[in-house]
Amino acid sequence: MRFYVVLFLLISILTVAYDYSIVVQTEPFLNVYLDGVFVGATDFEGKLTIPLRNAGKFEITINGSWIVPSTVFATVYYPGENFVVVPVRRAGALRIFSNIYPVEVYCQDMYLGTVQSVKDTVYAPEGTVNITFRSPGCVSIEKSLSFSYRKETSVNITFHEEELNVDLKIEPETFSPNGDWYQDETTFYIYLSKSASLEINIYDSSGQKVFHWEGQGKPGTNQLTWNGENTPDGTYRAELLAQTEGEEYTAVSYVTIDRSNYTYTKEITIGIVGAVGAALLLLLLFF
Structure with a gap:
């Protein structure tokens, strides 16, 4: 009897789980993506029904020829059809003549795409808009350009190498490698404006080197973790x-x-995990 009850509940859950759907309403024959995964194209009426396994918040993106990709977020609370209208912004094509590739293209902080050579184009919104061009290690370029629907606009840009800018932050600034699972290591956060070779040396108060690391850094944030192994308590110069x-x-x-601050985080965590495991075992035994 218990078996049939469980089977009935499972069938009911599965039936309800597939009773959700999103109906996308936009222009005809456009590609639709749900959370980044292609799920189909709209029909001649501009509609596409997407079956869902459950309720939740979903990212819907449409893409196609001569439009700027549009993304909306839809929250589904109840079973049944949930209608979502995704607006379309018409576009023109942009071809870039540059001294350096690849080139990332943005329109008012909206990412339009990356071109790898002059053969590539990206779609930009119809009208007069501000376009930003970026290439790793170079100073960004901004231009005001006009685009017409289904027409191509060309632009010639020259990138100049960006000066090397560097910043170093250590977090936490005080850590305690005493094996209590709390702040047992620290992280070096290194900002680079462009690629560079990196070298980190850590010295004690007498000038003795206690740690050395070398590597290649990329533009943006780079991270290095240090656990202070075999290093006495004290303040060090990095x-x-x-x-x-x-x-x-x-x-x-x-x-x-500073290893003096022992928090017992390890013992507390092990105790909680053990208690949860014991509770689950009891549930399995009785049910």
């Missing part, structure tokens, strides 16, 4: 050296090791 072919930059910060 020196970062960033180098390119013609530039060199040094940043300095300080980090402290």
Whole structure:
């Protein structure tokens, strides 16, 4: 008897789970993506029904020829059809003549795409808009350009290499590698405006080097973790050296090791996990 009750409940759950759907309403024959996954194209009326397994919040993106990709978020609470209207913005094509590729293209902080060569084009909104061009390690370029629907606009840009800018932050500035599972290590956050070779040296109060690391850094944020292994408690000087072919930059910060603050995080975590495991075992035994 219990078996049939469980089977009935499972069938009911599965039946309800597939009773949700989103009906996308937009222009005809456009590609539709749900949470980044292609789910089909709209019909001649501009509609597409997307079956769902459950309620929740979903990202819906439409894409197609001569339109700017549009994304909306839809929250589904109840079973049945949930209608979502996705507006369409007509577009023209942009071809880029540049001294450096690839080129990332943005329109008022909206990412339009990346071109790898002059053969590629991206769609830009119809009308006069501000376009930003970016390439790794170079100064961004902004231009005001006009686009007509289903027409191509060309632009010639020249990138100039960006100066090397570096920043170093250490978080936490004081850490305690005492095995209590709380702040047992620290992280070096390194910002680079462009690619550079990196070198980190850590010195104690007497100038003795206690840690050394070398690597290649990329534009943006780079991270390095240090666990202070075999290093006594104390405050240490961290020196970062960033180098390119013609530039060199040094940043300095300080980090402290203090093992005296033991938090018992490990013991508490193990106790909680053990209690949850025991409770689950009891549930399995009785049900």
